[in-house]
Amino acid sequence: MTDAETGVPDAGFDDWIDAAEEGEAYYLECPEGHGSLPPRRVCPDCGATDLEAVPLPDTGEIETFTVTHVPTPAFEDDAPYATAIANFGPVRLTGQILGIELEAIENGLEVGIEISVSETTGERVLAFAPA
Ligand SMILES: [Zn+2]
Numbered sequence: 001m002t003d004a005e006t007g008v009p010d011a012g013f014d015d016w017i018d019a020a021e022e023g024e025a026y027y028l029e030c031p032e033g034h035g036s037l038p039p040r041r042v043c044p045d046c047g048a049t050d051l052e053a054v055p056l057p058d059t060g061e062i063e064t065f066t067v068t069h070v071p072t073p074a075f076e077d078d079a080p081y082a083t084a085i086a087n088f089g090p091v092r093l094t095g096q097i098l099g100i101e102l103e104a105i106e107n108g109l110e111v112g113i114e115i116s117v118s119e120t121t122g123e124r125v126l127a128f129a130p131a
Helices: 013-021 073-078
Strands: 026-029 052-055 059-068 081-087 092-097 110-117 124-130
Touching: 013 110, 013 124, 059 092, 092 110
Parallel strands: 092 124
Antiparallel strands: 026 052, 059 081, 059 110, 081 092, 110 124
């Protein structure tokens, strides 16, 4: 799925989830070193168009999180759950935190990417688990 000339995978977010599920998560890097996630054709920071796929670091750090006890209907069977923003260096990812007691979650916690299935919608979602 990689265009040999530009190195940019011709991929949408579903394909990115596929890659992440196989332990091959990546991000897009522009010549200035800004990171973004697919589907992107243009660097959101500087407008550069020659983006390159770079492997995502294996682990990131929880930067901030919130615990949801009363979710939107789309996630009602998943509650209570924690949603976090994790800093993976060049990019920040948002997802649920799995495999840990909600009380044990703290900022700075090291996590890896986990692809989970929403218990409510059956759709694959990006999640984190303690590294
Ligand atoms: Zn840029």
